[in-house]
Each structure stands twice: as C-alpha cells, then as structure tokens.
Amino acid sequence: MFDIKDLYQEIIVDHNRNPRNFGIINDADKVIEGFNPLCGDKLKLYLKTEGKNIADISFDGSGCAISVASASLMTDAMKGKSINDAELLFNNFHELITNENGVDEKSLGKLAVLAGVKDYPARVKCATLCWHTLHSAITGNKETVSTE
C-alpha cells in the first residue's frame, strides 16, 4: 500500500497550484507541443536558446497535477543550463521515475520529489510529457510529441 502523500508531496501540490514559468515567451526560437492522447492533456513548451544554452524556457497548457508540477519543476531546473546538461538531466529524470532500484537523487535536486510516480505506472506518462517535449525541442523534432 502506498501513502497518497508520497505522490502528492507539498512541493508538487504547490507547483500545481502556482506553476512557475507559466506563459508564453514572445521571442522564443522554439515552440513545441506535447500531447497525451490517453487523457487529452496538452502542453506547449517555449524555448529561447543562446548558443548552446537555454536562456529562457516556459510552458502553458492544461493537465493533471503531476504533469503541471513536472513541467513547472523542469522549466525551473532548465533555466541557464547548457543543452548537453539538459540531455543529461533528461536521462537522469527518466531513470528516477522508472528505475526500481532508485538513482542518485542528489543530482536531480528538487526534481526528486517526483520519484513517487514510479509506484504509479499509469501516471509515469503524466510526469514525462514535458520532458519528452523538451527532448524533441532540443533534438530538432518539429512534430507534436505524443506520449503514445
């Protein structure tokens, strides 16, 4: 049995209620959409790069608490990161919420609060939607990203 508070930790509830970096970046050089066909959740990611760095990043759209909090936390973590570091973080995060054996949570900082998601397989896609969207924004994929 899992305690529901392990999933909906205070930080998650807070980021859901007051999402950070929520809104449009007018001079974004990349705008990419993510879509979860299972629940109809849609998310748009705005990315402004300078050289090999993420100068600014934001998102908008609607979704469940897990997907909104995840996007809020991710965008916070990504600001000022190099594209390379972003990719690294993408891999680490993926490990965090899928790996049974756990990972080094220190390298993930605040993002580690989403670790509870791995006990809820049906919700992993909610947490990873924004990450897959970012990943394809970075790798130059132009199509809408789908979690399916």
Place this chain on the structure above:
Amino acid sequence: MNKKNNTAEIQNQTNGFDVEKIRKDFPILHQEINGKPLVYLDNAATTQKPKSVIDSIEKYYRGYNSNIHRGVHTLSENATEAYESARVKVKDFINANSTKEIVFVRGATEAINLVAQSFGRNTLSSEDEIIITELEHHANIVPWQLLSQQTGAKLKYVPINDDGELIESEYKKILNEKTRIVAVGHISNALGTINPIENMINLAHEYGAKVLIDGAQATSHTSVDVKNLNCDFYVFSGHKLFGPTGIGVLYGKEDLLEKMPPYQGGGDMIKMVTMKETQYNELPHKFEAGTPNISGVIGLGAAIDYVNKIGLENIENHEQQLLDYANQMASEITELKFVGTAKNKTSILSFTLDGIHPHDVGTILNNDGIAIRTGHHCAMPVMEYFQIPATSRASFSFYNTHAEVDVLIEGINKCSKVFN
C-alpha cells in the same frame, strides 16, 4: 457517518432485493485493492461477471469444446446446440421476431461498422445525409465519418444542451428527405443521459430514414424491446451485460439484413462455393464468417439468464436509488460540479472537482480501492461541448451498495484535502 450507513443498509434490502446476496455471485468483488475493499464503480466501461457466466465458459472448454455447424460428432452437436440456443435467448431478451435477426459480432463497435459498410456503403451517395449526435461514443461517430468519406454523404450532428440532453427541436430541423441513416445511442456512456429514442425513430421513419440504436450502455440497465421501438438496427456488447469480452450482437430487421451484402467472406457464411461464384448462407449466418466466438456466445447466453433471474425491473429500481443517493451526497460537496444533469438518466455520476484534474482524482480514489474512470470516455465531442478535457465518472451497477456510495464520497472529499 454511522447514521448514514444504517440508512444505507436498510435501503439495500428494500423490495426483496438483497444486494449482499447478489454480491456473492460475483467472485471478483471480494478482494482488496491497496489494502482496501474493492469498490468497483467503472461499470460503464465493463461489467463484472457472475459465477454462472464464468462457469458456463469453463464447462464448454472442459466438456464440449468443438467447432459448430460442421461436425456430425456429439461434441460438435452439443456446441452447436449451446451456440444456437444462446441466439434464442438474445432474441427473447430484446424481443426480436426471429433468430435470423440476431447476428453475433465482436461487440457494439463491430456491429456499427458492419451496418455502416454493408448497409450504408451500398445505399448512400453524395446526395444523402447521415444524422448522429454530439453525445455519441467514438464507436458511433468514426464509422459514420468513414462512410461519409467513402460515399460523399453529409454527416450532421444533433446538438446537446447544458444538461447533456439532445435538443429534439434541432433534430427535427436537420431531419429531411435526404436523411438516410440516423444513428443514436440509447444511453450516453459519458453522462448517462437516456435519449428519447422512440420519438427519434418515429420521426426518422416519417422521412424514410433507417435508424441504428447503439445500445451498448442500455441493455444492462433497462429492458429493450426492438419490436416496440421499431428501430431498424440495435447493437450491444456482451461485456457490458455481465458477459465476456469479444462478443456482441447486431439486431437488424430481417428484410434489411436480407438485402445487405456480406460484411466479410469466409467459412460458415456460404451455402456453396465454386471457383466462379459463391452462394451465401441464410440469415444470420451470412454475416458470421469464420469460426465464431463460441465460448463468448455461450457466456453471453448465461449472462442473459442471470439478468433475467435478477430482473431488469429490480435492477433499474436499485440503480435509481443508488443514483439518487449519490446525487444527494455529491451535491453537498461544494467543489463538485455535475457534468450531465439530464432528467432521464441512468446510474452514472460524471463530475469535475474545482482545481483538481480528473486524473488525480482517479489516482487518489484508486489508492483507497475505488475504481472509477477518468478521461474523455471516448466521447470527445461531449467534452468539447462542456469545454473540459475530462471528467471523473462513477458508474453504478445493481451489485453496488449505498455503503459504497459513502466510500466514494469520502474518497472525493479526500481529494480536496490532498490538494489543500
């Protein structure tokens, strides 16, 4: 809380309907999920199976598994007899004229596709029109969109109002001489609305249009009389009627089915095959190509026996009480908004909670053993109308109890606590 549970207990036993006794017939209900007793409230997605259904399938596989309509040996004769007697049960269950009008298919979805392709594709042209509604399940939308693309026929939608009811005056407006097919759900899976199908069928017939009723959500809640309804086609799925998955029924008026070409070719649907041509088998076998889902048909027959034993009137009664009780309890939750408030509806409670996404509601409830459906319920046009991405939906069956409604309400209250 105690006081409420007491009233709940009394209510469960009114009219000689003993829900606790009935629950014993359903093995799956007696288990724990996440350490809590399972509260299964996803009956609109699929219903649970009584022991008699499970046993009938096991009995077939253990005792007389063999192919039908083609063996002279005893096992095959027994299987054929069981298969065909289930057809008689279905015929009686929906009051069709003859077993020729009962075609076994995979489910409601396949039945609708069969009618769209075999009937629609061969009779419609770009001059014609098809009417469906905004309330439909995708299974009663997409086959008609395909048909519309194939034939050029125009697809029109009957709109709904804020209660989730079809607007009949709008239906009358779009109905005309060009209307060839009207396809409408008997009961909405997303909202529980019972549609005024008698009236809609009569009106369509005034213009010579044929009517298909999608009864996927209806047969488990209310009795269906196709003769009385005078619909041209009626479809439903076994798994929503306490039977197995992978089996469903297409009812069609005999003269219509007679004129329609086969949907698929293969064994069993032929009388004679030469290298040049084929004579098709008689109804209903013309539409049952290949070895059918024999155990599914037998299980469906057992499910119908079971429903008849409980009695659809008792079922309707108990479910209406559950719905009234759930509505009353839910209306006390300030954050809760009802989605779908039709005057005539079955035991479906579709709702949203202010500031909490249905997916989170589903996860929190599941943690307490409560199974509900969250999402768009394969009815995205309905969600579009209400401008919401999804709802939470609790759908009750006759084996649910008032005490389970209490657990649901507690669970919903817990959601607000988690987020505040």
